[in-house]
Amino acid sequence: MSPASPLPHDVAVAGGGPAGCAAAIALARRGRRVALYERDAFPRFHIGESLLACANGCFEELGIAELVRAQGFPEKWGASLLTHDGAAGRPVDFSSSAEVPRPQTYQVCRGKFDQLLLDRARAAGVEVFERTRVEDCDFGADGVTLRVAGAAGRREVRASALVDATGRAGLVARKLDLRRDEPRLANVAIYAHFAGVPRLPDNRSGDIRIVARADAGWFWLIPIDERLTSVGVVLPTTLYQRLERGDPEAMLAAAIADTPAVAELMAAARREWPVRVEKDFSYGATRYAGDRWLLVGDAGAFLDPVFSSGVSIALESGLEAARELDRALAAGDLSAARFRRFERVQRRRFAVFRRFVLAFYTPWFRDLFFQPAAPPRLFRAVVTVLAGHWRPSLSTRLLIEVFFLAVALQRRLRLVEPLVRRDEAAGYPLPAAAPGRPR
Numbered sequence: 001m002s003p004a005s006p007l008p009h010d011v012a013v014a015g016g017g018p019a020g021c022a023a024a025i026a027l028a029r030r031g032r033r034v035a036l037y038e039r040d041a042f043p044r045f046h047i048g049e050s051l052l053a054c055a056n057g058c059f060e061e062l063g064i065a066e067l068v069r070a071q072g073f074p075e076k077w078g079a080s081l082l083t084h085d086g087a088a089g090r091p092v093d094f095s096s097s098a099e100v101p102r103p104q105t106y107q108v109c110r111g112k113f114d115q116l117l118l119d120r121a122r123a124a125g126v127e128v129f130e131r132t133r134v135e136d137c138d139f140g141a142d143g144v145t146l147r148v149a150g151a152a153g154r155r156e157v158r159a160s161a162l163v164d165a166t167g168r169a170g171l172v173a174r175k176l177d178l179r180r181d182e183p184r185l186a187n188v189a190i191y192a193h194f195a196g197v198p199r200l201p202d203n204r205s206g207d208i209r210i211v212a213r214a215d216a217g218w219f220w221l222i223p224i225d226e227r228l229t230s231v232g233v234v235l236p237t238t239l240y241q242r243l244e245r246g247d248p249e250a251m252l253a254a255a256i257a258d259t260p261a262v263a264e265l266m267a268a269a270r271r272e273w274p275v276r277v278e279k280d281f282s283y284g285a286t287r288y289a290g291d292r293w294l295l296v297g298d299a300g301a302f303l304d305p306v307f308s309s310g311v312s313i314a315l316e317s318g319l320e321a322a323r324e325l326d327r328a329l330a331a332g333d334l335s336a337a338r339f340r341r342f343e344r345v346q347r348r349r350f351a352v353f354r355r356f357v358l359a360f361y362t363p364w365f366r367d368l369f370f371q372p373a374a375p376p377r378l379f380r381a382v383v384t385v386l387a388g389h390w391r392p393s394l395s396t397r398l399l400i401e402v403f404f405l406a407v408a409l410q411r412r413l414r415l416v417e418p419l420v421r422r423d424e425a426a427g428y429p430l431p432a433a434a435p436g437r438p439r
C-alpha cells in the first residue's frame, strides 16, 4: 500500500490529550504534516493528575523537559501508602531503584498540563483545531477520510494515516468493535478538589497518598498545586451499589467519614470543586493498529488508576506511534504489518501493569504491599515497575516473580499477619483475580 502523498496531511490525530499531543509533536518534529482535531476548547478539566517517573523520558524526547519543570508543578518522588486506620503503611520511593534514572516527577493540574502540550504542538507546526469533533472515519487504499464537525460546520478531511487518541471515547475501537472490558476491574471513582489538606513533610510534600479502605476500595490524595489536593475514592461496583445513594457530595463525604486515616487528613478540608462520579472500568483492545491507523493512550487501553499509569502510558504510546508512523511513511507502507512491533509493545505494557492492578484488588497483595517490613530488595523491584520502568533488568524481573510468589503464598499460608479484611463483605472481586504472569 502506498501513502497518498498529495493528501493535505501525512497524519491526522483525533484527540488532543497527552497521547494525541505526544504523537503530534513527535511527528511534526520529524517534519511530518500533522493536523490535530480536539472536541473541546482548552483549558478544560480532566482527571489523571499523578505522573510516573518514566514520564521524564517522554518530556526529554518531546523537547519539553525544561518547560514542564518551569511550571512549578508539585514535585512527586513517590507515594505514601496507608491502611484505612493509619495503623500500617510505608513510603514508595522512586529514587530507591537504581533502574529509575530520573526519579522525581510531577503532579499536574490537567487543565494547565494539557494546554501546555497543545500549545507545544502548535509551536511545533501541528495544525490544531479545537472544538472540532471527529465524527467518523473511513480507511481506503489511498488514505483516511475523517468527517469532522466544528464551529464552521461539517467537512471531510483527508490524511495518509490516523492516530486515534480520543481517550475513552474510543473512535476507532468502537467503530471496529475492538474494545474488551476487564470485568474484574469494574470500578467507580468519586472525587473532587479540596483546600486545607495537610501535606507530607519536606521534599515528600508532593507525593501521592494511597489509602486502602477497610474494604476493597481505596483513596487517592494528590497535591495538584500549592493549595489544592485532588481527593478521590475508587470502589468496585458491588461496593458502590451498596453505598446509600445520595448526591455525589454525600457519597464522597460518607466514604471519607468511614475511612479514619482519610477522615483525619480531611478534618479541616474545604471542597473547592464539584464532586464528580466516573466509571473507570478498565479495558484493552483486540488490536492496537491496522491499515493506516494506530490507537494510543486510553483510545487503546485503560487501567484502573491505582498506580497512576494512565498519562505516562499515554505519552509513551503517542511517542511510539510517531516513531512507527514516521518509518512507515518513509517506507511508503502504512499497512497493519508495519505496526506489529507497536502492537507487541502496547500488549506487553498493558499486561505488565494489568497484573499489578488485578493483584491490588486482592487482600493478599495488599497484606504485602502495605507491609512496612516488606523485604527491601523485593519492594525496590516492585517500585521500579510502578515508577513506569516496565521493562526492567532480568534480576528485577526475577525479584518481581518472587514477590508475586509471596503474594500467592500469602493467600494460602499467611506469610505475614493480614493487614486487611478478606471476608465477603469487603467486596474484593473473585479470587480469579489472583495475578498470573503477563504473556
Ligand SMILES: Cc1cc2nc3c(=O)[nH]c(=O)nc-3n(C[C@H](O)[C@H](O)[C@H](O)COP(=O)(O)OP(=O)(O)OC[C@H]3O[C@@H](n4cnc5c(N)ncnc54)[C@H](O)[C@@H]3O)c2cc1C
Pocket (backbone or CB within 6 Å): 014, 015, 016, 017, 018, 019, 020, 037, 038, 039, 040, 046, 047, 048, 049, 050, 051, 052, 132, 133, 134, 135, 165, 166, 167, 168, 169, 170, 171, 189, 278, 279, 280, 296, 297, 298, 299, 305, 308, 309, 310, 311, 312, 314
Ligand atoms: C478516576 C480516574 C483517575 C485517574 N487518575 C490518574 C492518575 O492519577 N494518573 C494518571 O496518569 N492517570 C490517571 N487516570 C487516567 C488518565 O486520565 C488517562 O489515562 C489519560 O488522560 C489518558 O490520556 P489520553 O490522551 O489517552 O486521553 P484523554 O486525556 O482522555 O484525551 C482524549 C482527548 O480526546 C478528545 N476527544 C474525545 N473524542 C473525540 C472526538 N471524537 N474528536 C475529537 N476529540 C475527541 C477529548 O476531548 C480529550 O481531550 C485516571 C483516570 C480516571 C478515570
